[in-house]
Amino acid sequence: MQPDYLDTRQLEAFIAVMSIGSMTGAAKALGKSQPVITRLIQELEQELGFSILHRNGPRIAPTEQGVAFFAQAELFLGGLRTISQRARQIEKAQARPIEIAAIPALAASIVPLALCDLPQEQFPHHVHLHSAASENVVQAVVARTADVGVASLPLDNPGIDVHWIGEVPCVAVVADDDPLAHNDMLRASDLQGRRLIASANPYRLRMRIDKAMKEHAIEPCGVIDSNATYVSLSLARKGLGVAIVESTTIAGLPIDGLKVLPLEFHIPFYWGVITAIGVPLPTTVQMLIAAIERRAFDLPQFRKHVNLPSSY
Known part of the structure; x- marks a missing residue:
């Protein structure tokens, strides 16, 4: 009896078509x-039992x-490439690569700084x-296609080990020619009638932003x-x-043409450093996790939590 597996050539063809x-x-x-x-695409659709592409001539x-x-499919093939790379490293007796998965805010800020410390x-x-x-x-x-991950909260998956949770306050960012750029702090009243630029995911940071808007009776004229x-920084730079935003990205990206303002009210941003549960960590991965923690303490008003904060 043939195992019910999809052909990797079909998946590779599909990903190439989607990407190009x-x-x-x-x-x-x-x-x-x-x-x-x-x-290959037709055979994949037959295997799946549903259409994956609309066709209208070319x-x-x-x-x-x-x-x-x-x-x-992209996640699966990425895992196969990782396995293949590690097999070649074993064959050549070379140090194994590090696979890091991180949200954009931290992939562009804390993680590069931590890599510098290795x-x-x-x-x-x-x-x-x-x-x-x-x-x-x-x-x-x-x-297990990533050795270590850095993700925003909530993190509630039985397959992961949360090493620690970091917290930083959110900040406001406006174009440097915005009237608010002259302020030393952004107050709730400053947002009244202004367009808000905020995280789209309603289950993570956006949930706490919306809560703060409601608590302070802020009614923006619109939301992007x-x-x-x-x-968000690019949109703010254009005066939209x-x-x-969370303040971690500010540490890793240029902010030319922007003014960063602390908030009069507190909106926390939480993230966690995670690995797969029960998996022994190579020394280099342990060193990277420690370096991420050291670099996080350089962030203004950073707080480390071992467990989920009660205020979350």
Whole structure:
């Protein structure tokens, strides 16, 4: 009896088509003919039992199910590449690579600083830093395609070990020619009638931003949802609104053309450093986790929690 596994060639063809946008482009990237790519996609759809691509002549677009499947297929193939790389490292008796998954805010700030702290003689030959949403960071750690993850709260998965939880206050960011740029602090009344730029995920930081807006009876004139802090900074730089962001990204990205204002009211941002439960950690990974903690203490008003804060 044949095992009910999907063909990795089909998955590779699908990911290439999704990434490039055409059968022809995917064929060139994979060194195959266009009919071969078409056949692999058709066979994959037969295996799955649903369509993953809309076809309109030469134009293609993913179906809703195709978009959902793409995230899982990409995670799976990423894991296979990791396994392959580690096998080659074992064969050559080389130091194993470090796989890091982190949310964009910390992938662009704390993690690079922590990597700088690793001794050169123990620095891995290969480091893969993958920036992803918290949900995908947790998935990568649980699937063991990432050695260590840095994700925002909530973190409630039986497959992960939360080493510690960090907290920093959120700040406001406006364009340097905004009238608020002359202030030394942003007060709740300053947001009244202004457009707000904030995290889009309603179950993480946005939940605490919305709570603060309600507690202080703030009614913005509109909201721009953003899926990453650096996007919020770009929107604020163009004068499109007042961005409420976690302060970690400020440590890693240029803020030219922007004014950062502390908030009169407190909106905490929480994140955790995680690994897969029950998995022995190589020395280099332990050193990286310790370096992340040291660098976190350089952040203004950083607080370390062993457990989830009661105020969360």
